[in-house]
Amino acid sequence: MNRYLPQSLPSWILLVLIAGLLTSQVATLSIVARDRAENTEILEFFRLNERAHTLAKVFSAVPGAQRKQLVTAFSNSANTMSLSAEPVVKSAIAADDSLAELEDVLVAQLQEFGVTDARIGRVLAQVPTGQLANTNAPDDPDAGLIERQLSDIAEDLSQSDGLAASIRFNDGQWLNFVTPITPPHPIFSGQSLPLFGGVAAAVIGMSIWATRRLTAPYRALERAVKRIGEDVKAPPLPVIGSSEYKSAARAVNTMQAQLRAYVADREQLAAALAHDLRTPLTRIRLRLELLRNAPVRQQIAHDLNDIEGIARSVIDFASYEIVDETPEKIDFWSLVDAIADNYSQVSFETSVSRAFVCSGRPMALRRCVTNLIDNAVTYGSKAHLDLAQRDGDIVLTIRDEGPGIPAEKLDEVFQPFRRVETSRNRQTGGFGLGLTIARNIARRSGGDITLANDPAGGLRAELRIPRAA
Template sequence: MRLLPGSLFGRLVLILISGLILAQIIGALIFMKDRDDHLRRGFGLNLVQKITAIVVLVEESTPDRRQRILDAFNSPAFRVYIAPEPASPTEGSVPVDYLAMLLHQQLPEHRQYQITVTPAFQRPLHRHGPSANLDAPMPFRSWRGIQGMGPLVGFQANIQLFDGSWIIFQNTLPEDIRAWPIRVLAYLGVLLISILLISLFTVRVVTRPLDRLAKAAERLGTDIKSPPLPETGPTEVRQAAAAFNRMQTRLRRFIEDRGEILAAVSHDLKTPITRMRLRTALLDEGELKERLENDLREMEQMVQASLDFMRGTESSEQTVPVDMRALLESLQDDVQELGNDMEIEPTSEIAPFPGKPLALKRCIGNLVENGVRYGRRVRVRLTESTGIVTVTIADEGPGIPEGELETLFRPFQRREGSRSKATGGTGLGLGIARNIARGHGGDVTLRNGIGGGLEAVVTLPRSP
């Protein structure tokens, strides 16, 4: 299983998303840690101010009013009472420096105090009052603390009053401020989605020139005269587009020059061939004259076949929707007029194929001609699957060794091995058929049939 997407766009998006999510998580954790510290200190400051206010209020009150003041402040989660001696720290408790510093700043000078906390749920807090049962646990609801604050710790403060007695405070403090505010989560979500959308758009803009380059390279294989690429985008992309355009220009010039050379050679050869025909006509009838006429006829056919081979790669015919079934039926009429047997197998309806009708007829016609020449009778099957139109031409000939199938596409290579026009064609028919098919983004292949004979398969993708 591949972990990375296959396209450059997908890989860039994956890298951006991974980096963005990682940065968001790290940033959120740093933010929440900083927020935790500030909230805990704020919570501690409020508690110290409350304790200081109670101490001042108790010291300024008469002894008979003190208990009423203490009762007014007592709650399930906050205990305060007066005792002759400081309460002993609970097991496992430790001093709290930052709370001690805050209390030192708030209390009057020369005041003795002790502040300790007990790790979360290690020991329940005590009930208040000098006569309280110190081993009786507080109600469970006193431990629930503040929603989202995480585990609570037991807090105990002993502060000596002016009269020598001790006022004891027992409370719960959050060990961790773990709440993730809805606003923070919403902000992170909106930020993540916004940056993700911007990243997708940016990556698409950056990779679009590369996508155009890939499509242009694909078009070049089927149309050497396709329009040049726009040389826009980043420097590297512009350089690649310019290099591609130069390559396409050189290829087009090379093919055009080759065609012009062959046309010139053909024109130049026709003149001496014509002169030789005229001179041959002056000869007396006989075997020599007949041989010369056959040689001249074969030379003309080879020159014409060479030009036809070039036209297979340089067709200027326009692309139009082609009814492949009708094209095969037209070929069938032509073949049967010459006394040959061609059968079209029944097929389901196939939508018109975008192609060059004359070139396609020539491509399939060459294969049918080979089939009836070497295999007497041909069967043609037209199918389509996953956007690929396939035409299979099967003959009833002897077949060909597997190692020689591909060599038949070479120029002037024929099935019967000779170069005699009397026993075969010029040996360019298969090459012309393949050139035409490849010009449509497809191909022509040969294979031996299961029950004998040779099969020529033309594949034509709708989207080359």
């Protein structure tokens, strides 16, 4: 069920707005339809009451022999009328309470005109075959708007249901007449439906526009937080927009400043410790020269070389973040080609265009590519480089001829001081920082590095860098 629900804040806001709009529209139209039906019924009762009062007043002043002439004069296709000894409305009990109350009202009001009883019933429209075609006069192209509307109303009344009334005079005659009920027009019609649809479309369009405008700062906030995760030195968020967004932006900027200070302190500490180690190491190396041919001299010298290598590696790891280069456009093909020329074990061939331009820090990207090639040459003897373009990114593929890496350790090797080679030999195992530095540089440039075992053998490293616009 959850997969059919919106997964984002703008979608939820739009869903709530549209659902609320539809609910309010349905409720409003239901209330209007109910009120209109009630008002129409009261109005029809009023019309029947007024007509009965007029007819009773007229017929009570005319002798019984002349009433038939009045019936003939007053009758028409929409308002039928008759005189009889028996009522047309046979039931002495009204079909509902409203009609029963109206009967009592008629008897009470018409007593002064000699009316002793009244019966009211509902009748359904009965239009004989062929009458529909002759109800109105033929269409007249010269007829005006009012004339056509009157003709339409007359046709509707002739085909509508009605209220039949039978009132008895004190001489025993029943006056029967039918008052047509005005047919209710549908709420949705050919004229009103476009209006309703246009209003609904306008409200939905305004809701979408307002929602996108309202949530735009939060989308920018999301992108900025992701950028901070990739580069803690990214520019701070602009504090503009709604008060809620301003508060969130200030909190993120404060967090970024604290995180930047925290990282800088650790980087400076690591660099300072590694740098300060050089003084005692130099002093030990000078004193080691005094041992001349002592048996332990070779072992101590070897250990000193390891310590100095570790110190240099830590300084490199810390200093690549401390050095702040200005990003610029770089000819990536030329950069890779220049680095590959320094290795006899590297082959770099590409059949595609050399127009590979990216934006980044030149020294950092050179270091990133160098670390990847060093890793391939160290563990795989030879490295084969290929440059291509995919989905707007520049992709550098480096394949070596080594044994590869177990699948469960492909991501682990990017952690600092993690080496697949478990020996303590720094010549074969390295210090475990090259891939860490390379991936951090790639991500700061908006790209990434992935490792995979090549089906043909060896390890395949893939560096993706966004191509400059």
